Amino acid sequence: MRIRRGWHSRRRRKPRSRRKIWIVFAIITMFVFVQFFLYIERNMKAPIMHLAQIRVKQIATESINEAITAQVANKAGIDDLIDWKTDQAGKITGFMLNYSAHMQITSDTIKTVRTTLDQVSRLSEHIPLGQALGSPILASFGPSIPIKIEPKGEVKVDLDTRRQDVGINNVLVEVFLRVKTELSVVVPFDMGPQSVETEIPISYLLVVGDVPTYYYDNKGNPVGDNGANAPTISLPAQETEAH
Numbered sequence: 001m002r003i004r005r006g007w008h009s010r011r012r013r014k015p016r017s018r019r020k021i022w023i024v025f026a027i028i029t030m031f032v033f034v035q036f037f038l039y040i041e042r043n044m045k046a047p048i049m050h051l052a053q054i055r056v057k058q059i060a061t062e063s064i065n066e067a068i069t070a071q072v073a074n075k076a077g078i079d080d081l082i083d084w085k086t087d088q089a090g091k092i093t094g095f096m097l098n099y100s101a102h103m104q105i106t107s108d109t110i111k112t113v114r115t116t117l118d119q120v121s122r123l124s125e126h127i128p129l130g131q132a133l134g135s136p137i138l139a140s141f142g143p144s145i146p147i148k149i150e151p152k153g154e155v156k157v158d159l160d161t162r163r164q165d166v167g168i169n170n171v172l173v174e175v176f177l178r179v180k181t182e183l184s185v186v187v188p189f190d191m192g193p194q195s196v197e198t199e200i201p202i203s204y205l206l207v208v209g210d211v212p213t214y215y216y217d218n219k220g221n222p223v224g225d226n227g228a229n230a231p232t233i234s235l236p237a238q239e240t241e242a243h
Contacts, residue, residue, distance in 0.1 A: 047132035048187055052147045053194045055127060056185045060120060060149070060196045064179055067116040068109055072202045081105070081159070081175055081203060095161075095173070095207075102159050105202075109157045109177055117151040117181065125149070145187055152193065153182035166206070175203040 081101045126144035158178045166172045176199050183194045 044129070044132050045190055048127070048129075048145060049185065049190055049192050051127050051131055052145075052185045052187050053192060055125065055147060056149050056183060056194050057196055059123070059125065060117065060181075060183060060194075061198045063116050063120050064113055064181075064196070064198055065200055067112050068177060068179070068200045068202075071108060071112050072200075082161075082173070082205060097159065097161070097175075105177075106157045106159055109179065110155050113155045113157070113179055113181060114151070117149075117155075117183070121149045121151060123149070148186035150184040150186060151181070152184045156180040169208070171207040173205040173207060174201055175205070176201045 081098050082095050083098050084095045125147040127147060129143050129145055156179070159175070160178060161173055161175050164172045164174070178197070178199050180195070180197045183196060185192050185194050
């Protein structure tokens with residue numbers, strides 16, 4: 001009588017289901033994401049907004065300056081912005097801004113700034129998260145945080161002048177535009193205001209007056225073409241401090 005010998009194999013464990021692995025992985029990923037978001041909310045919100053405001057101000061200022069400079073370069077009659085006042089001998093006694101030219105360039109500048117800000121608001125800007133940590137090594141690392149720029153409020157434009165003495169009886173008059181506007185800086189889960197103010201020179205005018213035949217230096221010596229005929233003067237003696 002033959003005895004049949006059968007092969008008996010041990011019962012192997014079934015491998016873990018891939019579905020369970022993906023569920024565990026998803027739970028861990030969600031937990032890490034929530035903890036990362038809470039960390040950003042507690043510690044990184046203010047630095048990120050600060051960096052975004054600096055970047056937005058830089059972008060807006062450069063864009064406005066370039067747009068207005070191009071506008072002024074292509075506009076004739078800039079020198080007509082100033083009306084000079086003279087006396088009976090034809091000497092310049094003062095000046096004032098031409099009101100009609102003033103209003104025209106101010107109106108054109110407001111339109112230019114609005115158009116520029118609309119173009120800037122369509123830009124796609126990002127800052128690395130590592131910059132908010134304040135570390136030079138990590139400044140270029142980390143996920144990029146998107147920044148959005150939104151124009152806010154009215155654009156204010158003032159046309160003004162300032163003077164600077166150049167040499168003897170020479171005055172350099174600078175005509176410049178002062179632009180002020182308000183923007184909104186939008187980053188994920190936060191929004192903040194940012195003011196932008198910039199000055200753009202649009203014209204320089206040199207006023208040349210009567211040059212004296214002589215003048216005195218800080219030592220009381222006459223200087224100039226006719227210095228030999230100048231009367232002598234004596235400067236008051238300087239008091240020395242007692243030790």
